[in-house]
Amino acid sequence: MLGEGPLWREAERRLYWLDLRAPSIFRFDPASGRNETLKASLPTGLGGMVFDRQGRWIVVDDSGLHRLDPKTGQRTDIINPEAGRPENSFNDAKVDRRGRLWTGSCNQDWVTPTGSFYMLDQAGTLSVIDRKIGCANGPAFSPDGRRAYWTDSPAREIYCYDIDPASGAVGPRQSFHKFGAVAEQPDGMTVDADGHLWVSLWDGWCVAQIRPDGKLERRVKVPVPQPSAVGFGGEGMKQLFITTASLGLTDEQLRASPLSGHLLVADVGQRGIAEPDYGG
Numbered sequence: 001m002l003g004e005g006p007l008w009r010e011a012e013r014r015l016y017w018l019d020l021r022a023p024s025i026f027r028f029d030p031a032s033g034r035n036e037t038l039k040a041s042l043p044t045g046l047g048g049m050v051f052d053r054q055g056r057w058i059v060v061d062d063s064g065l066h067r068l069d070p071k072t073g074q075r076t077d078i079i080n081p082e083a084g085r086p087e088n089s090f091n092d093a094k095v096d097r098r099g100r101l102w103t104g105s106c107n108q109d110w111v112t113p114t115g116s117f118y119m120l121d122q123a124g125t126l127s128v129i130d131r132k133i134g135c136a137n138g139p140a141f142s143p144d145g146r147r148a149y150w151t152d153s154p155a156r157e158i159y160c161y162d163i164d165p166a167s168g169a170v171g172p173r174q175s176f177h178k179f180g181a182v183a184e185q186p187d188g189m190t191v192d193a194d195g196h197l198w199v200s201l202w203d204g205w206c207v208a209q210i211r212p213d214g215k216l217e218r219r220v221k222v223p224v225p226q227p228s229a230v231g232f233g234g235e236g237m238k239q240l241f242i243t244t245a246s247l248g249l250t251d252e253q254l255r256a257s258p259l260s261g262h263l264l265v266a267d268v269g270q271r272g273i274a275e276p277d278y279g280g
Helices: 251-256
Strands: 003-009 014-019 024-029 034-037 046-051 057-061 064-068 075-079 088-095 101-107 115-120 126-133 136-141 147-152 157-162 174-178 185-191 197-202 206-210 216-221 227-233 239-244 264-266
Touching: 003 046, 003 088, 014 046, 014 239, 046 101, 057 088, 088 136, 101 126, 101 136, 101 147, 115 136, 136 197, 147 185, 157 185, 197 239, 206 227
Parallel strands: 003 227, 046 088, 136 185, 185 227
Antiparallel strands: 003 014, 003 239, 014 024, 024 034, 046 057, 057 064, 064 075, 088 101, 101 115, 115 126, 136 147, 147 157, 157 174, 185 197, 197 206, 197 227, 206 216, 227 239, 239 264
């Protein structure tokens, strides 16, 4: 229904990815084409997943941040800073180059600006980075770890912060790229080894490559209207995996885009960077 979170694990030569609305964790083997559904105790509303350095899963969902044991699927609570905000749920999660976990929240209507953006450091201390967000999406980090990107999807704008990699100190919010008054909304993101930002454009039928100076470099068309997230992986980190969604599409739209809800892969002529594990 709502594919998300493509995350390549080089040691396994597998891609992990999610369905947020029919909550599932998948593991895809490009060599065999096999896609497994993994055992896990999941809530009704999944938001994102990363790994920690012990190989455990950390998921964000409608009740906060949790660890999952990949052998048993059992869940252990970490923290829920929005326990008093039942209208909100967590959405998307990534780890920066020094092992800090970043995640955001959004109103469950995906529009009302009640969301916040958080950072969980290696010691387990949670900091609020930003507030009054419609739907925090797609954290991504420059190759040198000195810049964090995120998008407020309803605002159709990508923002960035300067980061001190050693201390984790975060500078003020800056506008990085503003999309026009069109239907497409920036969603999940990643960076390539040259520092370009790759952005899935929901309702845009494409993913976009944006230069480090914020200028649009190109669009790569995809055969579905709702690409939801992107992540590099495969041999040499040269494949761009693209999750997509069938959520909300009419029967007519699904006939026009039968690959909606599928996991796609593209050769975009760039190499990605391995995503770090959470250091806590």
